[in-house]
């Protein structure tokens with residue numbers, strides 16, 4: 001028998017998204033990209049979208065209706081090298097909030113999605129002049 005970790009609660013998903021994006025906004029490379037794309041007033045809506053997204057990833061909720069691939073393709077300044085700091089902050093957040101098995105589970109989901117995004121996106125800097 002395998003022990004399943006307890007389902008993630010709304011409070012845990014809220015904490016994950018809020019703690020992670022507070023770190024992202026302070027990061028010297030990621031912060032400016034988000035501030036440009038999300039804007040000063042866009043954060044409440046952006047955080048709501050991300051909570052719906054993570055509730056889908058972690059619990060199978062169906063309230064998130066977006067398309068991360070299409071959205072990231074339009075993000076000004078995004079490139080493959082930014083996935084490493086993004087994931088670093090994400091894992092640090094998980095380690096802060098969750099016990100080791102649950103942190104590993106959420107971290108692995110993020111790694112898989114990041115991998116898919118990175119593979120699917122074409123970055124202007126990929127083009128060799």
Ligand code: HEM
Pocket residue numbers: 030033034037038046049050053065066067068071072075078079081082083086109110113114117
């Ligand atoms: C290089 C790393 C990344 C950068 C710089 C980045 C940047 C952004 C930005 C700027 C937005 C807002 C776009 C807008 O509203 O116009 C966004 C949206 C989003 N990001 Fe990322 N992202 C990164 C990686 C990831 C990863 C790995 C995930 C998932 C594990 C993710 C999940 C999302 C989701 C769900 C949205 C909302 C999409 C929607 O509006 O439906 N991002 N990202």
